[in-house]
Amino acid sequence: MDQAAPKNLQDDFENLFENTMAGNLVVSPGGVVLRANSRLASWLGHSAQDLAGKRLSDLLTVGGSIYLETHLAPMLRMQGEFEEIMLEMRHSDGGKIPVLMNGFEQRDAAGQPLFLRLTIIRASNRLTYEQNLRKAGKQAREALATVEGTLLDERETAALREQFIAVLGHDLRNPLAAIDGGMRAIARSPLNEQQERIVSLVAATVKRMSGLIDDIMDFARGRLGGGIPVRLSETDLSAVLLQVVNEISGARPGRRIEADVELPLPIMCDGPKLAQLTSNLLANAVAHGSPDGPITITARSTAVGFELSVANTGEPIQADAVERLFLPFTRVADGGAQGLGLGLYIASEIAKAHGGRLRVVSDETRTVFTLEIPV
Numbered sequence: 001m002d003q004a005a006p007k008n009l010q011d012d013f014e015n016l017f018e019n020t021m022a023g024n025l026v027v028s029p030g031g032v033v034l035r036a037n038s039r040l041a042s043w044l045g046h047s048a049q050d051l052a053g054k055r056l057s058d059l060l061t062v063g064g065s066i067y068l069e070t071h072l073a074p075m076l077r078m079q080g081e082f083e084e085i086m087l088e089m090r091h092s093d094g095g096k097i098p099v100l101m102n103g104f105e106q107r108d109a110a111g112q113p114l115f116l117r118l119t120i121i122r123a124s125n126r127l128t129y130e131q132n133l134r135k136a137g138k139q140a141r142e143a144l145a146t147v148e149g150t151l152l153d154e155r156e157t158a159a160l161r162e163q164f165i166a167v168l169g170h171d172l173r174n175p176l177a178a179i180d181g182g183m184r185a186i187a188r189s190p191l192n193e194q195q196e197r198i199v200s201l202v203a204a205t206v207k208r209m210s211g212l213i214d215d216i217m218d219f220a221r222g223r224l225g226g227g228i229p230v231r232l233s234e235t236d237l238s239a240v241l242l243q244v245v246n247e248i249s250g251a252r253p254g255r256r257i258e259a260d261v262e263l264p265l266p267i268m269c270d271g272p273k274l275a276q277l278t279s280n281l282l283a284n285a286v287a288h289g290s291p292d293g294p295i296t297i298t299a300r301s302t303a304v305g306f307e308l309s310v311a312n313t314g315e316p317i318q319a320d321a322v323e324r325l326f327l328p329f330t331r332v333a334d335g336g337a338q339g340l341g342l343g344l345y346i347a348s349e350i351a352k353a354h355g356g357r358l359r360v361v362s363d364e365t366r367t368v369f370t371l372e373i374p375v
């Protein structure tokens with residue numbers, strides 16, 4: 001048993017040296033190949049016997065040979081080993097074979113080198129993978145840069161557009177205020193019938209322009225500030241809503257507006273903003289509803305929140321129009337619409353600012369806009 005052990009160990013070493021997926025070399029301290037396995041020899045286009053006696057530097061490309069002398073040799077003297085060094089070996093036909101090389105220097109008791117063991121792994125597939133990975137990474141970075149550039153251009157364009165709207169709305173107030181002040185001064189003077197009619201027409205136009213500017217400013221605030229700001233306080237909303245109804249009824253005395261408001265307790269809300277929302281809904285009902293049909297406004301407070309609805313009869317809103325009704329600059333194309341198409345967008349933003357929502361249901365019988373605000 002004891003006599004067979006050395007032979008078995010030798011057999012195991014021979015088997016491991018030859019029958020492996022890696023190339024193996026044994027090199028003398030002077031750099032001469034003492035032994036090579038058949039796998040490495042086949043990679044290089046030689047036989048194992050052909051490689052014995054060759055210098056290790058002769059099996060490497062010029063760059064690999066220089067790297068061996070300038071880096072690997074000093075590393076072996078200092079550390080006695082190296083790991084996963086990428087080099088290129090030469091095929092017998094002159095081709096280059098990328099490899100990963102691991103080396104270990106065997107030394108005697110005095111620390112003098114006896115021989116060098118090298119384990120070599122082909123790196124062609126790995127090199128291709130790394131090249132493809134770098135190429136994919138470059139393409140991804142280029143695509144990301146393109147997308148970021150496009151987004152930046154779009155953001156800058158959108159910001160410039162909305163800032164322009166904000167400045168425009170602000171700068172229009174001053175000349176409009178001057179016109180309004182001048183017409184008020186004229187109205188205090190004695191006027192004939194024609195002059196009174198002109199003054200009344202100009203006053204109505206000023207009011208309409210003021211409303212358009214308010215819409216522009218609300219739109220700009222909502223887009224630039226992340227939403228329309230609200231100031232919440234306990235509000236007698238019944239009085240606010242009835243005042244809006246009276247204003248709309250006064251402007252359109254021929255239309256019937258029925259108010260059903262039951263709000264026994266104050267509501268935590270922004271009264272002026274909800275008045276603006278209600279005014280927009282009522283103005284839309286007047287503009288688009290049946291001229292001889294009633295407009296109904298209903299308001300209720302419950303344990304779960306507050307609900308306001310405005311309903312009118314007339315032609316239903318088309319399904320494709322409903323989907324974009326609360327987008328800015330959208331109008332129902334019935335030929336009678338006026339304004340910028342911001343009213344319903346602003347109304348929906350006011351609802352969101354209160355933590356609620358504005359929805360619409362429209363069919364052949366009536367169209368109903370409903371505001372829901374939770375407690």
